[in-house]
Amino acid sequence: MLAVKDLRVRFTRYRGLLRRQDMTVLDGVDVDARPGELVAMIGQSGAGKSLFAHAVLGILPANASVEGRMSFAGEPLDLARQRRLRGRRIALVPQAVTWLDPTATAGRQVGWGARAAGRPHGPAAIAGELARFDLAAATARLFPHQLSGGMARRVLTAIATVSQAELLIADEPTTGLDPDACRVALTLLRRLADEGCMVVVITHDLSAVLPFADRVAILHGGRTVEIADARTFRDGQPIHPYSRALRSALPEHGFSAPAQTQASGVAGDGCRHRGECDRASGTCAIPPEWTERGRGQVRCHHA
Numbered sequence: 001m002l003a004v005k006d007l008r009v010r011f012t013r014y015r016g017l018l019r020r021q022d023m024t025v026l027d028g029v030d031v032d033a034r035p036g037e038l039v040a041m042i043g044q045s046g047a048g049k050s051l052f053a054h055a056v057l058g059i060l061p062a063n064a065s066v067e068g069r070m071s072f073a074g075e076p077l078d079l080a081r082q083r084r085l086r087g088r089r090i091a092l093v094p095q096a097v098t099w100l101d102p103t104a105t106a107g108r109q110v111g112w113g114a115r116a117a118g119r120p121h122g123p124a125a126i127a128g129e130l131a132r133f134d135l136a137a138a139t140a141r142l143f144p145h146q147l148s149g150g151m152a153r154r155v156l157t158a159i160a161t162v163s164q165a166e167l168l169i170a171d172e173p174t175t176g177l178d179p180d181a182c183r184v185a186l187t188l189l190r191r192l193a194d195e196g197c198m199v200v201v202i203t204h205d206l207s208a209v210l211p212f213a214d215r216v217a218i219l220h221g222g223r224t225v226e227i228a229d230a231r232t233f234r235d236g237q238p239i240h241p242y243s244r245a246l247r248s249a250l251p252e253h254g255f256s257a258p259a260q261t262q263a264s265g266v267a268g269d270g271c272r273h274r275g276e277c278d279r280a281s282g283t284c285a286i287p288p289e290w291t292e293r294g295r296g297q298v299r300c301h302h303a
């Protein structure tokens, strides 16, 4: 199991020689994932989704400081352990296809992923992994610039899944895919979860991922505001006013997207949503604690 509790990430920047500036970008991210489960982490651009992924993998830039508790398979996840597990038991499907090495063929890069994890990395193993993503064996010989956007994204996923990691974090795995390809990609991630993998899908696209998810974690301004059963979102009612706003922005509910909130600096310590919330009151300036609600939990003073 992956358990992340009150994760905080701060960047330190120097303006000139002496002026040091700290910027908090993650300010209380909680999420966990169990084997066999697909957890959707939903947030708008800048909410801190990729930073969460990079914090779990231990690949944040050097000027980042991390606080909070992270554990994986019952043991704390510190930098040394992250280095040991990365690419083996924990794998990332990165957000941008620019993570592909432009100088190496797709097949070689999938092979690197397999070798790093101590898995078979011969041509047959590579072709087998590509086939899982509906990519012909000949794709192995193509360089990144010869791949279409959708193919590149599937190669990126194959590089991660070939490791057979127990935890897979997929950062916006459907960006740039048409609706059919998007469903194929999510079906595959769902299948990995059904096979026992812990899958965390990071996305801003609630409607695409909702049918495939077991649970949903809503990230707003660097903080998890609600963790709920996916069913609560599908049929019932999410509780946090921000989650409700996201839900009512689904196509079937008539698209009225909530306003964007920047991760840093804007809301201080208080509730991230208080500027746009019709239930906001004075207490919302105090950071809300978690409240258990049914099978989920929510961080709202008015829950």
Ligand SMILES: Nc1ncnc2c1ncn2[C@@H]1O[C@H](COP(=O)(O)OP(=O)(O)OP(=O)(O)O)[C@@H](O)[C@H]1O
Residues within 6 Å of the ligand: 011, 023, 025, 043, 044, 045, 046, 047, 048, 049, 050, 051, 052, 061, 095, 204, 262, 263, 264
């Ligand atoms: N190296 C960095 N130094 C300072 N701030 C950063 C750094 N990387 C990211 N940030 C800031 O942290 C916040 C969260 O960034 P992050 O990339 O995690 O967002 P995201 O939710 O993944 O967004 P998107 O959907 O656009 O990918 C943003 O406001 C971003 O500007």
Ligand code: NI
Residues within 6 Å of the ligand: 049, 050, 051, 095, 171
């Ligand atoms: Ni991102």
